[in-house]
Amino acid sequence: MTAYKDMTLDQRRAEYAALQTAFADLKAQGLKLDMTRGKPCKDQLDMVSDIFDMLKEPEDYIVDGIDIRNYGALSGLPEAKRLFANLLDCKPKQVFVGGNASLQLMYGVIDCAFIHGRLNSPRPWCKEPVVKWLCPAPGYDRHFKLTESFGFELITIPMTSTGPDMDAVEEAIKDPAVKGIWCVPKYSNPEGIIYSKDTIVRMASMKPAAPDFTIMWDNAYCIHEFDGDYVEFPDILHQCKKYGNYDMVYEFASTSKITFPGDGVACMATSEANLEDFEKWIGIQTISYDKVNQQRHVLYLQNRAHTLKLMKKHAAFMKPKFEAVLSTLDREIAPLEIASWSHPKGGYFVSFDAMPGTAKRTLALCKEAGVAMTAAGATFPYGIDPNDSNIRIAPSFPPVEDVEKAIAVFCTCVKMSALEKLGV
């Protein structure tokens, strides 16, 4: 295969005509494939559904003297705190266990800061003339939308192969209006990058101008290797404490991709002072979370070693789908020199950088052929990718045959839009 940039106009036209024929054939198949969201497939959910049988007898609902069906234990069951502390390598006293959504806990932290201010805030954030927020991009659209919804000004920080560009971060935090940063430190969404030790140390030792600067450390994929063994990862709370920034970070995780996206358990880990402050405000909005579901997870997951065995079983479903995507891209697209993409070993996404100016067109073509993908731009603040290049591929949900079909469609569309850009 010849790289597109080395083709003559006639060669590109011939290639494009062939792709148009192939595209028409694909369209004629009437496909309806969905790769929009990173969610486990039905087989993965069936695999763990025996968690719902963990509690049987009336006495199973009394745990550490707490009736888990009644009100109480706002910050979570002690054993649930122990479990998450074990998964995250932190201490149970640093852990708050919530409901089924870590996003809800993240919202809670920002919402409390907005209305009441954080521990070291000069004033509630709603009283600030402007709040700015650092968004390493490409990143997670729901993170960006959350801070956008509070009217914060989103500042794009470029991602590097070792995490956010820390030079850019260190420069940005000189502005006291910059109040925080989003991070997905392990198997970042969408690139699957693991922050390097150097990045983590620089992050934990920052000296921001804002006394209430906040790291939102969304460790969503903390044990989510699908290729190879569990990769050890530094505990950010310990790192921040070491550098005198103990109150600067909130870490989040959940079992959304360990048990169920809709019926898992979410947690937050932070300093004791932050926890005390958070509980005071979160206690205004709820009396307690679903402790029965917390206890199911305690009994089912047990500890990190046991949970890692379960993650190996998830990996058996995930890996073939990622291999289908990556092997097809490596074979079909790499020689054309029109795009690049990540080769993650964990998480839920492949990040694909199409030829600048072609991401939207590529996804419009995909849609025409019945393949739904995350909207172009979604991985950038305000949904606007300045290069119109990044596309998030989420191969986890469809069966592997459908992933193969979808990625074949995708490759055709990537090629067509690149040729259109180059001129045909």
Added chain:
Amino acid sequence: MTAYKDMTLDQRRAEYAALQTAFADLKAQGLKLDMTRGKPCKDQLDMVSDIFDMLKEPEDYIVDGIDIRNYGALSGLPEAKRLFANLLDCKPKQVFVGGNASLQLMYGVIDCAFIHGRLNSPRPWCKEPVVKWLCPAPGYDRHFKLTESFGFELITIPMTSTGPDMDAVEEAIKDPAVKGIWCVPKYSNPEGIIYSKDTIVRMASMKPAAPDFTIMWDNAYCIHEFDGDYVEFPDILHQCKKYGNYDMVYEFASTSKITFPGDGVACMATSEANLEDFEKWIGIQTISYDKVNQQRHVLYLQNRAHTLKLMKKHAAFMKPKFEAVLSTLDREIAPLEIASWSHPKGGYFVSFDAMPGTAKRTLALCKEAGVAMTAAGATFPYGIDPNDSNIRIAPSFPPVEDVEKAIAVFCTCVKMSALEKLGV
């Protein structure tokens, strides 16, 4: 028995001395009784714990084409909406089904109004110089604390035997800074009052100065009769719509006292326009609620008729406890003419009005004798009862023998504090 007001000083002194002896005996028993919160007892929870066995096979988790374990269906399962619409006498399209806490949905409504404004808001409430909120009192402490936490100015509205004093409400809403009111319309917390038809019509037909005035209609005890049959109650959405105020009201309910306080399902009902607005903002903070638990409730509760049968079984636990409280008060306290109290037929509380200036002292004495009750003042805005009179009695949780012991202690303390006030 002689009314205390008719006693001579010597008689009061003799009575007080006898009570002191009785009190010393009670203290010596080393009681540890808790009547602080309205929550079901363990037997009630055991009774409904077979709800956890409703889902067994992998196919049980696919409902109306939705995998209830995965992401999706933010506003709730269609059948869960149908169930709550049936319980509340409204329409499924008016219903949002959430997580385990109606308080969380209430917080969500106020939080969205604070940050973004409601449909007809001139500006977000956080940009208003002052927001005032009507609090019929005695009322529910968590309601008052919620609006207090946003910095709203709480305005006490007296409760009457037919609901909030509507003359006072109609006067107050002439102020455009008054943005809303809390209501527990059926078996009000703590008095157990059912709002009259006239109150409801006046409420639904209000013409507040604020275009975004909000009725928070917490129908927490909508089917919670413990004495006698289900009492029909007008649908507030229909009433508000009839008077051109369709967007003015948000109704809330939950299964916290039908199945479990910690693991029930909460819902909200409001106009379609309000729902659309709410979903837009709530979708920022969560992807979806626990639909497995929603489906358990759909299968277990089925419909109103079936749920009312279950409520009769709850009533069998509740009624003896309320009878223990009321018969003791009627026998021990009524002849002394030092206090009055409600005689509810539903809900979770008895509202007790001690001699003015004695509520705190009464509860301090109770505590000394090992009986914990809801703090005096809790039923009023800012936790301050101007008369230091109202006490909320919550007899549902302890076994009936403990309720009897606790109320005996309570009567002794009520008498002692009244005598102290009268002079001994």
